[in-house]
Each structure stands twice: as structure tokens, then as C-alpha cells.
Amino acid sequence: MSETKKKKSVKWGEEPKLSVLDALYLPAIVSGLTTAMRHAVSGKPMTRQYPEVEPEIPPNYRGVHRLNRDEEGRVKCVACYMCQTACPANCIEIIAAPAPKDDPHWKDRDKYPATFTIDELRCIYCGMCEEACPVDAIELTSVYDLTGMTREEMIFDKEKLLSVFDQTVDSGNDPVRTNRGILGPASEASQKAKDAPPPPGRGRRG
Amino acid sequence: MIQLLTDAWPTLWPILAAIAIILAVVPFLGLYMTFIERKIAAYVQDRVGPNRVGPFGLFQAVADGIKIFLKEQIIPDHVYTVLYFIAPTFSLMTAMFALVVMPFGPVATDYKEGFRFIVAPGIDIGILMMVAISSLSAYGIIVGGWASNNKYSVYGAIRSCAQFISYEIPLGLSLLGVIAITGSLNIEKIVAVQSASLLDWNVFWQPLALLVFFTSALAETNRLPFDLPECEQELVGGFHTEYSGIKFVLFFLAEYTHIVTVSFLTVLLFFGGWHFPGLPGPSGASLVVLLLGLLVLLIKVSLVVGLIMLLRWALPRFRFDQLMGLAWKGLIPLALANLVGVAVVLTLGLPKHLLLITAALPVAAAYYSAAKFNQTVSTESSLRAGLARKQAVSYE
Numbered sequence: 155m156s157e158t159k160k161k162k163s164v165k166w167g168e169e170p171k172l173s174v175l176d177a178l179y180l181p182a183i184v185s186g187l188t189t190a191m192r193h194a195v196s197g198k199p200m201t202r203q204y205p206e207v208e209p210e211i212p213p214n215y216r217g218v219h220r221l222n223r224d225e226e227g228r229v230k231c232v233a234c235y236m237c238q239t240a241c242p243a244n245c246i247e248i249i250a251a252p253a254p255k256d257d258p259h260w261k262d263r264d265k266y267p268a269t270f271t272i273d274e275l276r277c278i279y280c281g282m283c284e285e286a287c288p289v290d291a292i293e294l295t296s297v298y299d300l301t302g303m304t305r306e307e308m309i310f311d312k313e314k315l316l317s318v319f320d321q322t323v324d325s326g327n328d329p330v331r332t333n334r335g336i337l338g339p340a341s342e343a344s345q346k347a348k349d350a351p352p353p354p355g356r357g358r359r360g
Numbered sequence: 361m362i363q364l365l366t367d368a369w370p371t372l373w374p375i376l377a378a379i380a381i382i383l384a385v386v387p388f389l390g391l392y393m394t395f396i397e398r399k400i401a402a403y404v405q406d407r408v409g410p411n412r413v414g415p416f417g418l419f420q421a422v423a424d425g426i427k428i429f430l431k432e433q434i435i436p437d438h439v440y441t442v443l444y445f446i447a448p449t450f451s452l453m454t455a456m457f458a459l460v461v462m463p464f465g466p467v468a469t470d471y472k473e474g475f476r477f478i479v480a481p482g483i484d485i486g487i488l489m490m491v492a493i494s495s496l497s498a499y500g501i502i503v504g505g506w507a508s509n510n511k512y513s514v515y516g517a518i519r520s521c522a523q524f525i526s527y528e529i530p531l532g533l534s535l536l537g538v539i540a541i542t543g544s545l546n547i548e549k550i551v552a553v554q555s556a557s558l559l560d561w562n563v564f565w566q567p568l569a570l571l572v573f574f575t576s577a578l579a580e581t582n583r584l585p586f587d588l589p590e591c592e593q594e595l596v597g598g599f600h601t602e603y604s605g606i607k608f609v610l611f612f613l614a615e616y617t618h619i620v621t622v623s624f625l626t627v628l629l630f631f632g633g634w635h636f637p638g639l640p641g642p643s644g645a646s647l648v649v650l651l652l653g654l655l656v657l658l659i660k661v662s663l664v665v666g667l668i669m670l671l672r673w674a675l676p677r678f679r680f681d682q683l684m685g686l687a688w689k690g691l692i693p694l695a696l697a698n699l700v701g702v703a704v705v706l707t708l709g710l711p712k713h714l715l716l717i718t719a720a721l722p723v724a725a726a727y728y729s730a731a732k733f734n735q736t737v738s739t740e741s742s743l744r745a746g747l748a749r750k751q752a753v754s755y756e
Contacts, residue, residue: 193403
């Protein structure tokens with residue numbers, strides 16, 4: 155490439171000229187101070203006083219898991235291992251057991267999870283478990299303030315996950331991503347799914 | 361010995377009382393200035409600031425203090441232990457020592473017996489001593505940086521050294537004009553000269569000196585926009601990288617003491633100290649008048665402190681070459697010109713308010729530097745347009 159051609163391909167920007175006021179610094183300092191003062195006296199802080207004022211969680215927020223109950227209060231999970239297989243963080247551990255056939259309470263079920271543990275510290279809250287679940291038994295709630303003093307207490311077992319369901323089922327903040335099963339009264343998605351024609355493909359809403 | 365003490369007691373107790381006040385108030389003030397600074401920072405940034413401990417977060421400073429005292433004393437393995445311990449104490453010591461000649465309330469120049477708002481009244485080298493002592497505080501930073509045995513600390517210390525040496529000069533030069541007209545280095549006398557009316561305040565005939573003084577004083581306190589010795593983005597923590605707990609706090613107490621000193625000096629030397637139009641001077645005044653004077657002084661000082669804290673959030677940090685350029689190419693010539701102006705006025709016996717025209721000098725300097733910069737720029741662009749050779753761009 156020749157020297158002239160190279161020259162044409164480069165477009166030089168003009169340096170801005172410096173005015174006397176720029177070189178004096180003082181107008182810039184005054185304008186900086188004015189801006190600072192304006193914000194200081196405006197009295198409109200952007201702070202949210204967190205523990206007293208809780209944030210509005212968007213409906214598709216993916217927080218702590220819950221294990222849903224069916225109408226009879228049993229765990230909805232059928233121990234199919236789909237979530238455990240789908241989980242990219244390997245944080246779900248299920249041990250399945252055959253449902254007690256002689257018990258009339260369980261006679262319509264084949265399997266149920268004897269144990270169902272989720273390591274909440276390991277979980278990356280990607281939501282693939284609830285996407286994989288064929289019966290909408292596992293869902294991510296909008297509970298965002300999960301804390302604990304030990305690692306052990308952050309490993310949630312079946313009872314704990316069911317208790318999360320009990321706490322959140324009436325909150326009116328039900329997850330909107332799942333719609334195959336029966337959802338809580340606040341779920342827009344379940345209503346929409348009822349009204350709308352069935353979506354093409356797998357029939358799942360993303 | 362006891363006889364000596366009882367004899368000296370009438371002269372001794374006011375001094376001891378003043379020392380006690382300074383020793384009691386300054387650390388407390390330092391703690392609360394961090395709180396006020398955090399609040400101002402928060403308001404400027406549309407936040408709330410500390411508001412959890414006590415009403416409006418007022419006890420945050422106390423909580424911070426308790427936390428700091430209870431912190432573990434970490435001494436890194438690689439430091440020079442003795443110097444490492446000396447540096448913060450030296451830093452605070454010099455900062456407090458400079459307060460010896462500083463009146464923190466109305467002080468009459470006839471120096472009666474009894475309590476006075478100053479530790480050492482009637483020191484005829486007052487300002488000189490103050491400048492000398494406060495420039496010693498550079499040692500605290502340099503020794504601290506060196507003792508830390510850490511390259512970032514040493515960088516911070518070296519920067520601070522260069523900055524102190526550079527800004528000492530305009531600081532001293534800017535004070536010379538005031539001193540020359542007052543004819544005294546005694547701070548109380550300098551304040552007394554400004555007593556007659558509002559127009560006698562030094563700021564109304566030394567605006568340029570005020571500008572130079574305030575800028576260099578900001579640089580001396582290592583405050584933004586001149587906080588190169590501790591700029592976090594480049595130097596981790598600067599000279600105090602290796603310091604934690606109470607030793608770190610001593611450094612910061614020294615910095616805040618410097619801010620207080622600088623604010624007091626600005627008010628005393630340029631804004632009439634405890635004088636206010638309509639308020640009688642402190643000589644032979646009643647207690648009420650003295651307290652009013654104290655109030656006036658403290659209000660003026662807190663305004664200056666507020667300005668310093670606000671400036672921190674209004675201005676970006678200087679680059680180091682800009683910092684040096686400002687001192688050597690900007691402030692020192694301006695201060696010298698101001699001094700020449702004072703000399704002319706004094707020699708020819710002209711009214712001192714004629715010196716107000718020195719306020720035009722910075723404009724002239726700005727005009728010059730802008731013209732010079734634009735010339736460089738136009739040379740650059742013509743080079744690019746026509747001859748186009750590889751040319752390093754210089755924004756000097």
C-alpha cells in the first residue's frame with residue numbers, strides 16, 4: 155500500500171480549541187461545585203431503605219426453590235430424576251421410592267421421592283430444573299433473601315422445600331414460567347394458558 | 361519544685377487548659393469529620409449515607425472509633441518495625457503541633473492573664489512556625505511509605521514528597537503579601553488588622569493570594585483533587601497500604617487535623633477571623649462577645665471545611681505532571697506577581713485595595729496558556745494534514 159493511499163484512509167479528528175475560561179480552571183470548578191451542590195440539596199436520595207422497604211421482585215425472578223404440593227397436600231414430585239439430570243450444577247439429589255400401594259392416600263401414584271435435597275449454595279438458579287420438570291413440582295420462587303450461618307443449613311431437604319411452598323403459595327407472587335400444572339390464583343400465566351390457544355411446539359412457555 | 365509550680369501556675373493553667381481543649385477536641389473532631397464527609401458524599405451522590413447507628417446515624421463515628429480501637433494489630437513481616445510505628449505518630453504529632461500557635465477563638469493582642477483561646481499567645485513567628493511544622497508532616501508520610509517496604513507505599517511517599525516540596529513554595533509566597541502589609545508574622549495581629557470593617561478583610565485586597573493559598577493548602581493536605589500520594593486507582597492505598605487499625609487512623613486523624621488547620625488559617629488570614637461587621641473586638645470584651653466571636657469563627661471555619669469536602673466530589677484528580685505544572689508554572693509565578701504588587705503598593709504608599717487588580721492575573725495567565733495550547737494543537741493538525749509524519753502528541 156502506498157503512502158498516499160494510507161494517508162487517505164486515516165481521518166484525523168480536530169482537537170478542540172482551549173478557551174481562556176477552560177485554561178482558568180475556575181469556571182469548571184464552579185460548575186462542578188454547582189452540580190455537587192444541586193445534588194446535595196435536592197434531597198431526593200435514590201437509596202432504598204432495604205430491610206424496612208423491600209424491593210419489588212419481578213415476576214420472573216428465580217429465587218429459592220420450592221417443591222409444590224398437589225391438592226391432597228402430597229408432594230407433587232414423581233421422582234423422575236429429570237431435574238437432577240438437567241441440573242448443570244449437580245445440586246439436586248433425589249432418592250426415589252415406590253409409592254405405598256396399600257395406602258389409599260397414595261394409590262394413584264407409582265413413585266415418590268423418599269428424599270429430595272437441593273444444595274442451595276451450589277445452585278446457580280438457572281431455572282433448568284423447573285423447565286425440565288414434567289409435573290411442575292419444582293419451581294423457583296421470588297424469595298431472594300436466603301441466608302444461613304452454616305453450610306449444612308443451606309442444604310434444603312424435602313421438608314424444607316415443601317415448607318418454602320407453604321410460605322410462598324399464598325404470597326401472590328407465584329412463578330410465571332411454569333404453566334402445565336395447576337398454579338396459584340395470582341398466576342397470570344396459568345390464566346393466559348387457559349385462554350390462549352395451545353402454543354405450537356412443545357407447548358411450554360419460556 | 362513545688363514552689364516553682366505554684367509561682368508559675370497563673371501563667372501555666374491557661375496554657376494547660378488550651379492544650380487540653382485541643383487534645384480533647386481534635387480526635388473527636390477527626391472522627392466526626394469522617395462522618396460529615398460521608399454524609400456530604402452521600403448527599404452529593406443522591407444517597408442517604410450512614411443512618412443506622414443512632415438518630416441520623418450520629419453515633420456512627422463513635423461506633424467506627426470503637427471498632428478501630430478493637431481491631432487486631434497487624435504488623436506485616438516485611439516492614440521496618442520501628443519506623444513503621446513511628447510514622448503515623450509522627451504524622452499526627454506534627455499535625456497537632458502546628459495548632460500550638462493557632463487561635464481557635466477570639467484572642468486579644470494585649471494578652472491579659474487568664475484563659476485565652478490559644479496555647480501559645482503572642483508568638484511573633486506564628487505563621488512561620490505553623491508552615492514549618494506542617495511541612496514536617498511530609499516526614500510522617502515519607503517514613504511510613506519507606507517503612508512499609510512496599511513499592512506502592514514508596515511511590516505514594518515519593519509523590520507526596522515531590523508534592524509537598526512543590527506546594528510549600530506557593531503556600532509561603534502567597535502568605536508573604538499578607539505578612540508584608542500587616543508587618544507581623546503573629547496570627548493574632550494579622551487578624552486584628554482586619555478588624556475595622558468588612559472591606560479590611562484580607563480577601564478584599566489579596567484575592568489572588570487567597571486563590572494560591574487555598575489551592576496549595578489543599579495540595580498540602582493531600583485532599584482531592586490533589587490526593588496523588590494515596591490515589592487508590594494507581595497505588596492501591598498509597599503510603600498507608602500496609603497500615604491498618606489504629607495506626608491507619610492516626611494517619612487519617614493527621615489528615616483531618618490538617619484540614620482543620622488549613623480551614624482555620626484560611627479564615628484567620630483572609631476572612632477576618634473572629635471579626636464580623638458590628639461585633640466588637642476581643643480586647644476587654646465581655647464573655648458573651650467572646651463567645652459570639654468564637655461562634656463567628658467556627659461558622660466561618662465550618663463553611664471552609666464544607667467547601668473542601670464538597671470540592672472532593674466536584675473535581676477529578678489531577679495527573680501528576682498537571683499537578684507539578686500547576687505548582688511551578690501556575691501558582692508560583694502568580695504568587696510572585698502578587699508579592700511584587702504588594703511591594704509596589706507598600707513602597708509607593710498606594711491604597712492597598714489597588715491590589716484587587718491582581719485578580720486579573722490568573723485570567724491573563726489562562727489566556728497565555730490557552731493560546732500556547734492552541735498553537736500546539738494547530739501545529740499538530742497542520743502536521744497531520746500536510747506532512748503527516750509519526751508525531752508524538754504532547755498536551756503540555
